[in-house]
Amino acid sequence: MARTKNQGARREALIEAAGRAIAERGLAGLRIKDIAAEAEVSAGSVLYYYPELGDLVFEVHQAAVERYLAHRHAGTDTIADPVARLRVAAGSGLPRDSDDGVHKLLYELHGLADRSRPHATLMASLYAREVALYTTVLELGVAAGDFTLAATPADVARDLVALEDGYGLHIFSRNPAVDHAAARDAVLRYARTVTGCGRL
Amino acid sequence: MARTKNQGARREALIEAAGRAIAERGLAGLRIKDIAAEAEVSAGSVLYYYPELGDLVFEVHQAAVERYLAHRHAGTDTIADPVARLRVAAGSGLPRDSDDGVHKLLYELHGLADRSRPHATLMASLYAREVALYTTVLELGVAAGDFTLAATPADVARDLVALEDGYGLHIFSRNPAVDHAAARDAVLRYARTVTGCGRL
DNA sequence: CCATAGTTTGAATCTCAGTTCAAAGAATCC
DNA sequence: GGATTCTTTGAACTGAGATTCAAACTATGG
Numbered sequence: 001m002a003r004t005k006n007q008g009a010r011r012e013a014l015i016e017a018a019g020r021a022i023a024e025r026g027l028a029g030l031r032i033k034d035i036a037a038e039a040e041v042s043a044g045s046v047l048y049y050y051p052e053l054g055d056l057v058f059e060v061h062q063a064a065v066e067r068y069l070a071h072r073h074a075g076t077d078t079i080a081d082p083v084a085r086l087r088v089a090a091g092s093g094l095p096r097d098s099d100d101g102v103h104k105l106l107y108e109l110h111g112l113a114d115r116s117r118p119h120a121t122l123m124a125s126l127y128a129r130e131v132a133l134y135t136t137v138l139e140l141g142v143a144a145g146d147f148t149l150a151a152t153p154a155d156v157a158r159d160l161v162a163l164e165d166g167y168g169l170h171i172f173s174r175n176p177a178v179d180h181a182a183a184r185d186a187v188l189r190y191a192r193t194v195t196g197c198g199r200l
Numbered sequence: 201m202a203r204t205k206n207q208g209a210r211r212e213a214l215i216e217a218a219g220r221a222i223a224e225r226g227l228a229g230l231r232i233k234d235i236a237a238e239a240e241v242s243a244g245s246v247l248y249y250y251p252e253l254g255d256l257v258f259e260v261h262q263a264a265v266e267r268y269l270a271h272r273h274a275g276t277d278t279i280a281d282p283v284a285r286l287r288v289a290a291g292s293g294l295p296r297d298s299d300d301g302v303h304k305l306l307y308e309l310h311g312l313a314d315r316s317r318p319h320a321t322l323m324a325s326l327y328a329r330e331v332a333l334y335t336t337v338l339e340l341g342v343a344a345g346d347f348t349l350a351a352t353p354a355d356v357a358r359d360l361v362a363l364e365d366g367y368g369l370h371i372f373s374r375n376p377a378v379d380h381a382a383a384r385d386a387v388l389r390y391a392r393t394v395t396g397c398g399r400l
Numbered sequence: 401c402c403a404t405a406g407t408t409t410g411a412a413t414c415t416c417a418g419t420t421c422a423a424a425g426a427a428t429c430c
Numbered sequence: 431g432g433a434t435t436c437t438t439t440g441a442a443c444t445g446a447g448a449t450t451c452a453a454a455c456t457a458t459g460g
Binding site for chain 1: 226228298308313314315319320323324327350351358361362363365366367369370372373374375376377378383389390393
């Protein structure tokens with residue numbers, strides 16, 4: 001039994017490569033040869049590891065979700081002050097611009113949920129985990145006496161995620177009326193209103 | 201100079217047909233023969249009227265935007281009471297389910313804005329018009345003494361649209377945690393909070 | 401170092417869908 | 431009704447990209 005190095009590493013490389021290809025050309029423009037070129041292998045190799053292209057795309061999606069959440073948590077979990085943490089969280093959920101890497105990938109792949117059960121499940125779990133992230137911050141803020149919520153933490157958290165998604169959608173569609181700063185202001189303004197916290 | 205009936209009518213029929221095809225199979229799965237079949241003509245005829253398929257898709261997009269806005273306005277403009285009008289508006293901006301016709305088309309086509317200037321412009325104008333619709337209702341409510349806004353009418357209107365878009369996104373991606381009723385409740389709860397109007 | 405089994409390639413093949421086009425069909429004009 | 435021009439069709443053509451596959455390649459074990 002012989003194997004070059006590690007199929008795991010090659011698979012990871014392909015997932016990375018496919019992610020870049022999708023971010024660049026879009027899901028509709030995804031070509032097997034582009035993935036291969038991006039990973040510096042032949043088209044045949046891509047098929048060797050992923051006879052079903054859909055499987056590769058799904059793993060790209062999974063990886064994007066994990067990386068995105070890891071990034072958000074890394075940026076917020078260590079912040080003790082609920083007010084500061086919420087401020088950071090609000091910024092990290094919104095794309096910088098329409099070329100923002102992971103965000104772009106997620107928006108691009110979100111469209112698959114409509115016709116694919118696995119992708120739908122994945123997106124539902126992403127949603128739940130984002131809601132949980134906000135719920136935690138809100139509960140901390142309530143406990144600390146910083147926030148006085150106008151609704152349940154879960155309700156507010158869901159709204160925050162929906163606002164991010166909605167504004168994010170417009171950032172990606174290059175709506176000149178919506179940019180990162182404006183969207184962040186809007187999310188924070190909402191947070192301020194609903195928590196009664198002027199420091200936000 | 202002879203013409204069968206009216207190229208206008210044939211074009212409209214093709215736009216309708218393409219719209220149905222996109223809603224059914226998705227933009228990625230759009231095939232010229234499907235459009236032709238849906239319109240009960242040959243593939244050649246489709247090309248005769250639209251040598252550039254992109255032009256047809258763009259007209260489908262335009263038509264969807266107009267139909268959607270017309271529907272929203274028709275349902276709300278005649279309602280005199282600002283509170284009732286806002287309630288109806290909140291419902292009409294959200295898809296019933298993931299198969300809701302015009303909404304589905306709009307979500308499907310929204311993805312084009314990223315890579316196509318015309319589509320981006322179209323979506324930006326849709327956004328502006330939806331914001332305007334809400335702004336009007338809000339101003340009416342303020343004038344009537346029903347609403348006491350926590351922010352400018354435009355800011356609140358933008359949030360309402362973003363909430364709709366965000367929640368709508370999840371309805372389309374078949375997120376079991378988000379359905380029409382839950383999303384509508386959330387939007388109305390937000391409206392209640394930010395307008396201080398308990399009747400909402 | 402040879403045998404073995406996993407890995408990689410690139411050329412050949414297959415497939416699907418877009419595109420072309422010549423001929424047939426239909427409406428209108430005179 | 432014949433001429434003209436627009437319309438429609440379907441069969442042939444073309445091209446892009448996916449898929450196959452036999453041969454070459456590479457670790458590793460013994």
